[in-house]
Amino acid sequence: MNTPEPAGRDASASGDDQRLEQMLPQAASTYIDDAGFTAQIMRALPAPGHRAEWRRNGLLLGAMALGCGLSAVLCGSDSIAFVATMMDRLVAWSALPVPGFESALTVGVLACWIMTMAAGWWAWSRMQSPR
Amino acid sequence: MPETEIPRVTSRDTELIARVLASDDRHAFSELVRQHQSAVRGFLRRLTGGRHALADDLAQETFLEAYRDLARFRGDAKFGAWLLGIAYNRFRTVRRRQRETVEWNGEIEANDMVAGQETAAAAAPAMVDLQQDLAAALARLSADEQSAIHLCYAEGLTHEEAAGVLGCPLGTVKTHVLRAKDKLRTYLRAWAPA
Numbered sequence: 001m002n003t004p005e006p007a008g009r010d011a012s013a014s015g016d017d018q019r020l021e022q023m024l025p026q027a028a029s030t031y032i033d034d035a036g037f038t039a040q041i042m043r044a045l046p047a048p049g050h051r052a053e054w055r056r057n058g059l060l061l062g063a064m065a066l067g068c069g070l071s072a073v074l075c076g077s078d079s080i081a082f083v084a085t086m087m088d089r090l091v092a093w094s095a096l097p098v099p100g101f102e103s104a105l106t107v108g109v110l111a112c113w114i115m116t117m118a119a120g121w122w123a124w125s126r127m128q129s130p131r
Numbered sequence: 132m133p134e135t136e137i138p139r140v141t142s143r144d145t146e147l148i149a150r151v152l153a154s155d156d157r158h159a160f161s162e163l164v165r166q167h168q169s170a171v172r173g174f175l176r177r178l179t180g181g182r183h184a185l186a187d188d189l190a191q192e193t194f195l196e197a198y199r200d201l202a203r204f205r206g207d208a209k210f211g212a213w214l215l216g217i218a219y220n221r222f223r224t225v226r227r228r229q230r231e232t233v234e235w236n237g238e239i240e241a242n243d244m245v246a247g248q249e250t251a252a253a254a255a256p257a258m259v260d261l262q263q264d265l266a267a268a269l270a271r272l273s274a275d276e277q278s279a280i281h282l283c284y285a286e287g288l289t290h291e292e293a294a295g296v297l298g299c300p301l302g303t304v305k306t307h308v309l310r311a312k313d314k315l316r317t318y319l320r321a322w323a324p325a
Contacts, residue, residue: 042161
């Protein structure tokens with residue numbers, strides 16, 4: 001910020017600044033003894049459990065991999081064909097002549113697929129940073 | 132350099148942080164806490180107007196959050212400054228919740244006054260009076276001005292580092308510092324040389 005000061009203030013202001021800059025570090029801070037503070041922090045830390053998080057993330061990744069593997073086996077590597085095939089089967093099984101049911105089912109299945117991929121990516125990214 | 136000025140990111144800090152991240156080394160984290168607790172608690176005591184209990188509660192939350200998010204510290208700033216940024220955010224959250232402006236109300240804790248006088252035990256009585264007046268003058272500043280002055284002068288941060296801690300633009304920090312110094316010059320006019 002450029003705030004021009006009155007010319008006459010320059011000399012006295014710089015002297016005041018020097019005095020303040022000498023006094024402020026001493027007055028603005030005082031060393032505080034630990035007095036058990038660190039011990040209190042260490043007691044409040046969560047129990048060591050990052051390994052449990054690894055297991056959870058590993059399980060999530062494994063489930064995602066299994067799901068992708070099943071889809072690849074059932075319908076080859078074309079995931080769109082898998083979705084279309086599943087849609088055909090669901091529509092065939094459905095007895096409800098509800099307008100838009102097929103569209104809603106398509107959206108729902110795609111959403112589940114996207115969320116599964118997102119969950120897998122999240123688990124993978126969490127595994128890169130243990131905590 | 133004042134005793135409590137935050138040291139530059141030392142290799143010791145880097146080593147301790149690496150040990151905590153690699154193997155959840157609790158001893159390493161306790162060393163980090165021990166090194167930085169005075170600066171964090173002192174900063175929060177200033178912000179909370181000398182309320183030691185509230186300041187220590189906020190300091191505890193600060194270090195717990197630092198432990199949880201230690202992986203996010205990229206090492207491109209002082210570790211102490213990163214901690215003060217967390218502490219400042221904690222303070223702002225409490226202030227918002229309480230729907231009041233927590234300003235230094237001039238009721239400096241007796242402990243602070245005694246400690247300040249102990250460090251100047253050999254000083255002349257006039258110097259002790261000056262420091263008391265300076266402390267009282269600092270208490271009349273707003274929380275933002277106190278924060279800026281504390282970070283830049285007590286902790287030795289640059290304006291850019293202080294802006295990072297406070298989460299505000301660089302120009303805002305400079306404005307706070309300028310206004311704080313103008314006010315202090317006015318409050319301490321009696322101490323100016325004739």
